[in-house]
Amino acid sequence: MAGLKPKADPSNQRPLEYARCLMEHQFPVSKVSMESYKERKANYSQTLTGLGKWWGRKPLVLVRATLLGLLLPASDDPVKDREIFLKLMTMDEDGLLLRKNKSISQVRLLEELRRMPPSVQSRFLDSEAPPENPRLNRRLSREEKAELQRLVFERMPYTEKLQYCLRPEQIEGPSPEAWEEINVHLGTDASSLTELVQELGQRRFGHRPRVGDSFCGAGSVPFEAARLGCDAYGSDLSPVAALLTWAALNIVGGGKKVAEQVHKAQKEIFEAVDRQITDWGIEHNEEGWRADAFLYCVEVKDPESGWMVPLAPSWVIGEKTRTIARLVPDPAQRCYDIEIHEGVTDEEMESAREDGTVKDSRLIPPDGKPSTPMEVIRRNLRLWENDDLVPRPDDVFQERLYCIRWVEIYYEINDGQEVKELKKDQAQALPNFPLLLESGELKEKKRRHYRAPSKADLKREQKVLALLKERFPDWQGKGYIPSRRIEPGYNTTQPIRERGWTSWHHLFTPRQLLIAGLIISQLNNLLSKISVSASVLLCLGRYCDWNSKLCRWHPHGANEKTEQTFSNQALNTLYNYGSRSLSALEKAWVLSFPAISLTGEGKTKTIDGKQVDEYLDIWITDPPYADAINYHELSEFFLAWYEKLILKIFPEWYADSKRALAIRGNDPVAFRQSMVDCYKRLVKHMPDNGLQVVMFTHQDAGVWADLALILWAAGLRVTAAWCIATETDSALKQGNYVQGTVLLVLRKRTEEDSVFLDEIVGRMEEEVRRQIDTMVALEDESDPNFGDADYQLAAYAAALRVLTERPIEEIDPAREIMRSRRPGEENPVAQLIRDAVKIACDHLVPRGIERDLWKGLSPLERFYLKGLEVESHGEHRSGVFQELARGYGATDYTDLLNSDKANQARLMTASEVGSKMVSGEGFAQTIIRQVLFAAFLVVKSEEIRDGLNWLKSEVPDYWASREKIIHILDYLAALGRISGLDHWQKDAEAAGLLAGAARNDHI
């Protein structure tokens, strides 16, 4: 793609259109969360992930929804606006049907049919089948089958529907019928998303929208923007990120032709390297088998016994193949042989698991010898020098090849009577070998064998080292293998401290270096084609991620194999690790991506966010905020490989991680200042009617307050905020917290007249209430969009909307940011935000509770009733209860929790509170406490009278409070009917009986 058109002169902007956009008014958070989750779960079949490793990628569907949400206007018919938005996203009923590409199983069809009216059942069920064992009518026509699929699909909840659907990006877009409706509502004339985006951009900005991200990472924002037809821009401090973004725009987005060129080049390189390796004979053994994995371990001298001990936390090699390594003492040499055994017994597996020689950072020698902390062993660690490719003989940590997994290719021939096995060479010697294969009479088969290295294998290791040594100076000079030293840092010090590795190439075995060098030496032939050379660099990146000494050997699962270097966000050294052979790398190494032709134009740059010089209408950014990932350090792992080559391909870039400029959280004041500088820069580079969305991970009010000050100081004002759950299962499982990505919608602050704080407090309250009411009014009860946390979040946003609208006399955000605070000291916005949440909480009356009653309740009572409502939605994250308590100002809330375990938090039932807190101050004095106790008495004595008498004697002015008491009892009684609240069964029943008795009670 060509670059962007020349920069627009800010002073020449066309007349501006300031109409509120849809995302400033509403956003389908629940559906976008589910779609984002689906995309994340697709792992490697996500559109851009096949290009290489990056951290914190944002789902493309989220970017699409954001962009459309910013470009679409908010009309005075919010319900229709939502309908149209969902149509555009193909997240409405018709769109989902369009995306449905999988058939619903018979079992599921029958299950759902059971719940349908008999008239429908009779159309699809076999009338002869017994009712207890129904089956589908076998004579259903194609149309009838399709109709049944549709009927059942439409009854499914959204999450389930998604299991049968492609992602929105995988289809063309809305149907022609949908376009008709869309155009009528919007007054447009579009038949595709790109046409619509063009029209909306024209209206809002006077031209095709220019959209960018100055922290673009792996390029989700520019890619999706370009796909929607915008002029897209992506820049990042890291050249690794810029390369991924460039590739997203130009390789994935380059259409079929580029895809073909890239695949062809990759294939050629792979074959050339493969030929060379085969020629050298370094991956084949005497039987003709080819290795696919080499397992290495570290070996150290035990200071207590003087024996050399191989290290591994466990000696299990494969759970499925039941393969283990066994250490056999060699007293003469004071070392251990390592035997490899396949198909061992349960007991042998267990002892291999137990007999690891390193546990809890201690060396545990076999035979019960005393253990030694690894720290002690590391004391004599030598720092490696550039030429060290393997440990020197007297180094503390030696490296030892202890197992090779071989792949044997053999053939089965079926001569009509029996199936015979043939060795590879026997089969290939058959005169009609190709014909037999083609006819299927001869079948190629694979078998894997784990073996300890033989003498010949060790010789091959030596040969690899010799081949590498021969090439090493030349290859380093040419940049085929890294020569950069590892600069110490939060993550990068670890390999230096733990293994003495001082240069990046020390993180690789000679075998890994040799193959990588071979791959990259092919690049020179390809430099004329920029997309092809860039793709080879990315291949190299993937190769290194999948093949370093930091790749853990994974003995579990169907395929026992090595993991990625970056299976987590660290540079952890390992005691034993796996290395792949070239053949086992083919899938990991080759780029896999769909070929997409982007309509918009794209531009990529390596530049510090504070220096951005592109003038855009919309900035969507996801800064490195509170995600604790050291992008700059981790990317140096890749940059060490790209160093010289990337500049040949992109001469205008740099090849440095620019650590000093990276935004990171270790110094809060510097961090805030850099963020302000970056966002000030963006404000300068957008028109007055421009829009921004800042994405960040949802955390407590403190983080919000901090970010609010930053953006405020940068000259932005908040107009809305939405929270999307983008985390995948595993992340959510650990999450006891309200997880999610917040999308903060912002505009340039143009108001200059300042106000005093007390002038805005009343408006803030009003705005919070208005926000909540708008959301409640928009809510669709049968298909809820907002959860409890969304309302709190909306309150933050509403408060910030008022707060950041114009300057405030008492608060100078720029000064506040620079102030370092004492522990516990808050920024002045934090309290305002907390107040806003309290207003929202107080305003949000639980369903089934009357507003008048609610108004008279204490904070702890409100927390309790609201907490029960939250629980009834299946919510058990302790963080949610914590936030709720914060919102209500219910400080002693933990007294009311039965459990505060991460994902099992819940409130105590009446019986569980029992006779606690019946006397004294606080909760004991409240009407809710008395009602709970009364219900408990009924459960305990099975006498309704006991409960009623308690209420009459203990509630001051019982008769005046009777209506309230009945109302609360009804609320508790209803809990018994909610699935998931089984623990309330008895108490709810008692509350019901008590409510009846109180109703019938007369003076």
Ligand SMILES: C[S@@+](CC[C@H](N)C(=O)[O-])C[C@H]1O[C@@H](n2cnc3c(N)ncnc32)[C@H](O)[C@@H]1O
């Ligand atoms: C959360 S990631 C962005 C991920 C991106 N949205 C994606 O979907 O892949 C934050 C990015 O900020 C970049 N970064 C850190 N400091 C920067 C700076 N001073 N200027 C520009 N980018 C910076 C990091 O390299 C990282 O790629």
